[in-house]
Amino acid sequence: MPGQAATSALSFSGAGKRYDDGTHALDKIDLTVAPGQFVAVVGPSGCGKSTLLRLAAGLTDATEGSVRRDTASVGYVFQDHALLPWRTVRANVELLGELRGLSRAERRRRADEAIELVGLADFAHHRPRTLSGGMRMRVSLARALAVQPDLLLLDEPFGTLDEITRERLQSELLRLFGLRRFAAVFVTHSVGEAVFLATRIIVLSERPGRIVGACDVPFPYPRPPELRFSPDFARIAGQVSAWLRGAAA
Numbered sequence: 001m002p003g004q005a006a007t008s009a010l011s012f013s014g015a016g017k018r019y020d021d022g023t024h025a026l027d028k029i030d031l032t033v034a035p036g037q038f039v040a041v042v043g044p045s046g047c048g049k050s051t052l053l054r055l056a057a058g059l060t061d062a063t064e065g066s067v068r069r070d071t072a073s074v075g076y077v078f079q080d081h082a083l084l085p086w087r088t089v090r091a092n093v094e095l096l097g098e099l100r101g102l103s104r105a106e107r108r109r110r111a112d113e114a115i116e117l118v119g120l121a122d123f124a125h126h127r128p129r130t131l132s133g134g135m136r137m138r139v140s141l142a143r144a145l146a147v148q149p150d151l152l153l154l155d156e157p158f159g160t161l162d163e164i165t166r167e168r169l170q171s172e173l174l175r176l177f178g179l180r181r182f183a184a185v186f187v188t189h190s191v192g193e194a195v196f197l198a199t200r201i202i203v204l205s206e207r208p209g210r211i212v213g214a215c216d217v218p219f220p221y222p223r224p225p226e227l228r229f230s231p232d233f234a235r236i237a238g239q240v241s242a243w244l245r246g247a248a249a
């Protein structure tokens with residue numbers, strides 16, 4: 001379509017995925033993510049959320065339909081943060097720059113900037129095992145930001161954190177989103193997390209994942225923590241939960 005390349009960072013068109021062993025993970029996904037849009041993907045366990053992110057990242061190919069990315073660089077944040085234990089925080093954050101062949105000076109500059117952004121400047125020389133779960137997730141975020149992504153893919157990044165840390169990191173992520181304004185796709189099991197973070201929410205059915213509900217989230221940024229207790233927040237969360245219950249029925 002004329003002009004589409006300029007208005008979408010990522011688009012799925014009738015995209016499906018059937019793995020080699022016959023598992024049908026995703027079916028007929030139509031989804032467009034515009035630059036600067038924050039899309040949360042919610043769905044029951046095993047419905048194909050990670051598969052959707054792997055398709056978005058180009059880590060695996062669609063077996064039906066197509067997936068198109070119009071972005072120069074993609075950042076990926078995994079649930080288990082996937083840090084290399086023998087490397088320092090800074091060396092972990094530099095890793096992708098190293099793999100891309102950036103000069104030492106440039107990757108160090110980008111790493112230090114990203115570490116500063118996530119508030120870990122005092123821990124650049126620490127090893128991951130000496131950090132808390134929340135701090136390790138900040139390192140993982142810094143590593144993704146250091147590639148200066150215009151599309152950031154996050155696979156349930158805060159799922160294993162306690163509630164306070166989780167809420168703090170949600171605010172932190174929105175601060176980074178405000179600064180860098182990447183397009184984001186954020187997979188989560190948590191309805192509240194989706195409503196707090198996203199500009200748009202899509203709900204997937206049980207496997208094979210199909211989109212069974214979608215809505216915009218109209219709250220402006222920055223979003224204060226108290227937003228979670230507002231009637232409008234509850235109304236949207238209620239709608240998403242209803243779709244999800246239908247999805248899981």
Ligand SMILES: Nc1ncnc2c1ncn2[C@@H]1O[C@H](COP(=O)(O)OP(=O)(O)OP(=O)(O)O)[C@@H](O)[C@H]1O
Nearest residue numbers: 019021023025044045046047048049050051052207
């Ligand atoms: N490489 C693979 N080969 C075969 N089946 C796979 C493969 N990867 C994932 N699956 C299956 O595809 C389905 C969707 O998996 P996926 O990890 O995308 O779901 P998910 O929604 O992210 O799950 P969860 O919420 O539990 O993390 C599951 O049944 C899973 O077992």
